[in-house]
Amino acid sequence: MALTGYHHAHPTRSHRARIAKRRRAYARKRLKQQRSQKQLAQDLAAWQDLAARRRALAHAAAERGESWEAQAAAQGLPIDEQAFALHRRCAALIADKGLRRGVPSWTRKVSIGPISGWHAYEQAAQMPKGSALRAVVSDSLSFPLTAAHAAHIAGVTADAHGRLSLLVLGPEVGSELSGRSKWAELLDGHGLGATELCVCFCGPRVPTSLDGAERRVLIPSGVLRFAFLRGVWHDPRVQARVPLVHSAPQLALAFNSGLADYAAGWLPTMRALFWARGIPLACTSYHAPEAELDARTLAVSMRVPLHRMKCGPNPFASRLPHLDELAPGLTYTANAFLTVCLPPAAS
Numbered sequence: 001m002a003l004t005g006y007h008h009a010h011p012t013r014s015h016r017a018r019i020a021k022r023r024r025a026y027a028r029k030r031l032k033q034q035r036s037q038k039q040l041a042q043d044l045a046a047w048q049d050l051a052a053r054r055r056a057l058a059h060a061a062a063e064r065g066e067s068w069e070a071q072a073a074a075q076g077l078p079i080d081e082q083a084f085a086l087h088r089r090c091a092a093l094i095a096d097k098g099l100r101r102g103v104p105s106w107t108r109k110v111s112i113g114p115i116s117g118w119h120a121y122e123q124a125a126q127m128p129k130g131s132a133l134r135a136v137v138s139d140s141l142s143f144p145l146t147a148a149h150a151a152h153i154a155g156v157t158a159d160a161h162g163r164l165s166l167l168v169l170g171p172e173v174g175s176e177l178s179g180r181s182k183w184a185e186l187l188d189g190h191g192l193g194a195t196e197l198c199v200c201f202c203g204p205r206v207p208t209s210l211d212g213a214e215r216r217v218l219i220p221s222g223v224l225r226f227a228f229l230r231g232v233w234h235d236p237r238v239q240a241r242v243p244l245v246h247s248a249p250q251l252a253l254a255f256n257s258g259l260a261d262y263a264a265g266w267l268p269t270m271r272a273l274f275w276a277r278g279i280p281l282a283c284t285s286y287h288a289p290e291a292e293l294d295a296r297t298l299a300v301s302m303r304v305p306l307h308r309m310k311c312g313p314n315p316f317a318s319r320l321p322h323l324d325e326l327a328p329g330l331t332y333t334a335n336a337f338l339t340v341c342l343p344p345a346a347s
Helices: 013-063 068-074 081-097 118-124 131-154 180-186 263-274 288-300
Strands: 163-169 196-203 214-219 222-230 251-254 281-285 309-313 337-341
Touching (some): 013 068, 013 288, 081 131, 131 251, 131 281, 131 337, 180 196, 180 222, 263 281, 263 288, 281 288, 288 309, 288 337
Parallel strands (some): 163 251, 196 222
Antiparallel strands (some): 281 337, 309 337
């Protein structure tokens, strides 16, 4: 007996056409992705080769006793005299005062609101005058101020209890891990509403002596909580040791990460944070070519949509110039460029 009201499962001509159209669109998308990956690999290899050759030239020149200026002159390159003069003044100040990298040589005494860049900060925070002193101070404060700027881009503020939780990936002893008092900059200011700041440092260069340690510091403007984990964040063994108060970071930061160069190590952690947990990511770079390659790595290898990425010069880059062996005659600074990735929930 025939059943009425039921259609045969055979696809119609229009249905088959829609399926074929979707398959062609997927194939084009896949081909475009493969081409982007190939081009990224080629551009990264070219940058790495250029950097390696320039470093080799710099090391050979240094062994011959050639100064940085002499290297620039030998290669017919102009010297940024203003930056070089500031570099010399900063070096003299650091030596005279016995300062250490990452340790703040000055701390803010007044409350401030959201700040757009260094000039506004210097005025609002009543920073002492002197280009060398301000450059040295900026080298340590660049880390918390970059975090504050990235938090504003991502729409991150303290929770209802006044707690702001940050995850610092791949920290270095001489920068992020030194002078931890600099992170107090994020309390009582910048419009973040934080009275308790939790910073978890996680990376393979966290000293063994600090692995698993926690610190709690009471200051007039609030509470600082630090945790230290040696290893990579996506490792289940590391996850099992994350203290409860640090288990829900609101923003993950990778300073001067070399993301494109070390993508195999970075991307599993980035994916676990961004796609699996919806946590905004921020990474900084020393040079413009590095920043571009980092952003393209996130777009191509991690498939972060371009409209969810904010990239450009960092208004809170360090102002302390370092002599650039990749480009004799020029200088570079830490955290010079910033890339912020906004997950779907944060866009």
